[in-house]
Amino acid sequence: MATLELSIGEEVAVTPVRRTRRLGPLFWAAIAWMTFVFVAAALANLLPLPSPTDMDMLERRASMSAQHWLGTDGLGRDELARLIYGARISLIVGLCAPMIGITIGGALGMLAGYFRGRFETLVVGSMDVLLAFPPLILALAVTAYLGQSILNLTCILGVLGIPAFMRVARAATLTLARREFVIAAQALGATHARLLPAWRCRHHRRRERIVFLRLGRTASDTELGQHDRRGTREPGDRAAARLPSRGHDVPDRTVLQPGRRRAAGAHRSASGRAVTEPALLSVEAVSVDLPTPRGNLRAVDQVDLRVGAGRTLGVVGESGCGKTMLSRAILQLLPKKARLSGRVMFDGQDLVGLDPERLRKLRGRSLAVVFQDPMTSLNPVLTIGTQLIETLQEHLELDGNAAKRRSVELLAAVGIPAPEQRLTQYPHKLSGGMRQRVAIAIALSCEPKLLIADEPTTALDVTIQAQILDLLAREQRRRHMAMILITHDLGVVAGRTDEVAVMYAGRVVERAPTPALFKKMRMPYTEALLAAIPKIDAAPHTPLPAISGRPPDPTRPIQGCSFSPRCRYAAGQCHREKPSLAAAESLDHQYACFHPIEVAAGATA
Numbered sequence: 001m002a003t004l005e006l007s008i009g010e011e012v013a014v015t016p017v018r019r020t021r022r023l024g025p026l027f028w029a030a031i032a033w034m035t036f037v038f039v040a041a042a043l044a045n046l047l048p049l050p051s052p053t054d055m056d057m058l059e060r061r062a063s064m065s066a067q068h069w070l071g072t073d074g075l076g077r078d079e080l081a082r083l084i085y086g087a088r089i090s091l092i093v094g095l096c097a098p099m100i101g102i103t104i105g106g107a108l109g110m111l112a113g114y115f116r117g118r119f120e121t122l123v124v125g126s127m128d129v130l131l132a133f134p135p136l137i138l139a140l141a142v143t144a145y146l147g148q149s150i151l152n153l154t155c156i157l158g159v160l161g162i163p164a165f166m167r168v169a170r171a172a173t174l175t176l177a178r179r180e181f182v183i184a185a186q187a188l189g190a191t192h193a194r195l196l197p198a199w200r201c202r203h204h205r206r207r208e209r210i211v212f213l214r215l216g217r218t219a220s221d222t223e224l225g226q227h228d229r230r231g232t233r234e235p236g237d238r239a240a241a242r243l244p245s246r247g248h249d250v251p252d253r254t255v256l257q258p259g260r261r262r263a264a265g266a267h268r269s270a271s272g273r274a275v276t277e278p279a280l281l282s283v284e285a286v287s288v289d290l291p292t293p294r295g296n297l298r299a300v301d302q303v304d305l306r307v308g309a310g311r312t313l314g315v316v317g318e319s320g321c322g323k324t325m326l327s328r329a330i331l332q333l334l335p336k337k338a339r340l341s342g343r344v345m346f347d348g349q350d351l352v353g354l355d356p357e358r359l360r361k362l363r364g365r366s367l368a369v370v371f372q373d374p375m376t377s378l379n380p381v382l383t384i385g386t387q388l389i390e391t392l393q394e395h396l397e398l399d400g401n402a403a404k405r406r407s408v409e410l411l412a413a414v415g416i417p418a419p420e421q422r423l424t425q426y427p428h429k430l431s432g433g434m435r436q437r438v439a440i441a442i443a444l445s446c447e448p449k450l451l452i453a454d455e456p457t458t459a460l461d462v463t464i465q466a467q468i469l470d471l472l473a474r475e476q477r478r479r480h481m482a483m484i485l486i487t488h489d490l491g492v493v494a495g496r497t498d499e500v501a502v503m504y505a506g507r508v509v510e511r512a513p514t515p516a517l518f519k520k521m522r523m524p525y526t527e528a529l530l531a532a533i534p535k536i537d538a539a540p541h542t543p544l545p546a547i548s549g550r551p552p553d554p555t556r557p558i559q560g561c562s563f564s565p566r567c568r569y570a571a572g573q574c575h576r577e578k579p580s581l582a583a584a585e586s587l588d589h590q591y592a593c594f595h596p597i598e599v600a601a602g603a604t605a
């Protein structure tokens with residue numbers, strides 16, 4: 001792959017221009033009037049007013065006077081007193097009834113939208129019943145039973161408002177709960193309580209807050225900082241060198257084990273050799289099926305993979321071939337309706353069917369993920385510092401100051417300039433490259449044993465891509481961490497991975513040590529992927545190469561080899577039978593093809 005040689009961290013902070021909005025005289029007049037009404041209603045008992053119920057038959061329908069500023073009504077009662085005491089009742093009912101609706105309806109809607117399933121059906125069904133009930137009859141029935149009072153009236157109006165607030169909250173939650181930053185938070189081991197309005201209580205020192213149900217701002221909000229790079233060298237490398245000395249802040253178990261530090265470089269020099277050490281991650285016959293209106297969609301089909309400690313596996317394939325579904329199957333973060341079969345052995349335990357609490361503790365601590373789009377993978381309503389500190393506190397149980405110090409070190413290590421100031425900023429103030437660095441810092445914060453980087457550079461421009469890939473490679477080597485680098489670009493895995501698995505239509509169709517694959521690829525699809533990389537030395541106006549045809553519809557599996565409609569080597573058997581993985585020159589190199597390529601591709605890793 002052609003990449004530009006750039007040093008990491010040519011990003012500088014841009015101070016956002018603050019625009020203060022001027023509020024006009026009408027705004028202040030409205031505020032003054034509202035304040036006057038509230039104060040008058042609240043202090044009605046203290047004001048020199050007659051009782052609003054006192055009648056004076058001699059003064060019926062009297063006009064304005066010094067005694068009755070607004071005159072009297074037909075029963076001789078003071079109009080001003082009735083107005084002020086009446087405002088009291090209106091304000092109590094007008095404020096308390098929506099509060100009941102918001103509190104109960106909002107909570108039910110959020111829980112229904114988040115947990116879905118039977119609970120959602122129950123909540124939505126009950127609200128439909130409540131809506132179908134005529135409000136006037138309900139009000140009459142309740143007052144007839146409990147008697148007339150302001151409290152009863154407020155409760156009736158509040159209950160009648162619950163369905164509307166429930167629907168708004170549920171709709172917002174349904175949208176937001178599918179957003180990448182929520183999945184990213186789950187992948188970091190966030191509890192349900194942390195994702196929903198925080199009734200979390202594990203650490204009393206943590207503030208309660210709504211994490212994602214904050215309407216109005218979206219993850220796609222991008223303002224300043226899109227191009228805030230250029231300037232002084234970042235402190236990344238210097239800070240990276242400093243980082244291991246953080247032991248005073250972090251409990252012992254977070255400091256790298258000597259065993260985990262074993263030279264990653266030694267693996268790289270063993271070009272093309274068998275992976276002999278026990279696998280940290282072993283994916284065995286994993287399939288993922290998703291029910292869709294068009295039928296069953298097999299997103300991942302009988303995938304087998306192994307990644308050893310400190311090794312890097314590249315997973316390559318076209319869009320829609322199941323790379324993300326595979327990573328979500330490893331993390332056990334599949335959509336609720338998905339069906340998973342097979343085994344995912346990680347660090348000696350099968351993650352499939354593992355107790356949710358143990359799984360949550362593993363995520364973020366031992367298993368971490370960096371998502372494709374840095375614009376959506378960070379929570380837009382929490383500061384960078386909060387997101388980092390929460391992860392550190394959740395998994396490492398650091399106190400506030402230690403977590404903050406560690407956050408600064410982490411941000412510096414991934415090349416964020418002025419890390420202390422960045423802690424207080426929201427993601428929309430950072431450029432795409434800087435956000436991805438923050439996402440990497442969060443993922444690395446607990447020294448995971450395995451990092452899954454799902455197309456971490458696809459959403460970034462080409463110069464930043466090279467920086468982020470180099471940063472990942474550097475941190476992976478430094479921490480002797482295993483990594484799965486998911487990409488659609490064979491050029492990205494060349495020279496950056498130990499082994500490559502090529503996926504097509506949900507299956508692994510070729511798997512080999514990286515040097516062996518680039519020396520002699522056997523699968524026509526791998527060859528087509530390599531040919532599809534734009535060449536920097538191509539003549540001007542050369543059409544961009546592409547693999548002809550389209551990937552098969554995953555809901556309509558085709559007979560025979562799934563690549564056969566697009567394969568230039570396809571012959572009779574290819575259309576009838578599905579090839580299974582077979583060993584090539586060595587046991588490590590496997591391919592699924594009846595007519596493998598015999599000529600060396602001529603590419604080098």
Ligand SMILES: Nc1ncnc2c1ncn2[C@@H]1O[C@H](COP(=O)(O)OP(=O)(O)OP(=O)(O)O)[C@@H](O)[C@H]1O
Pocket residue numbers: 290292297299317318319320321322323324325326335488554
């Ligand atoms: N929530 C979902 N419900 C139904 N089908 C889905 C869902 N998510 C993904 N799919 C389907 O599963 C298949 C694999 O999707 P996946 O996201 O894993 O592809 P990918 O290889 O990661 O693609 P890309 O490179 O574009 O990210 C695709 O056919 C996709 O349409």
Ligand code: SF4
Pocket residue numbers: 523524525561562563564565567568569570571574579592593594595596
């Ligand atoms: S099995 Fe046949 S159709 Fe499939 S990749 Fe090999 S040659 Fe092409």
Ligand SMILES: [Mg+2]
Pocket residue numbers: 323324325454455
């Ligand atoms: Mg994907």
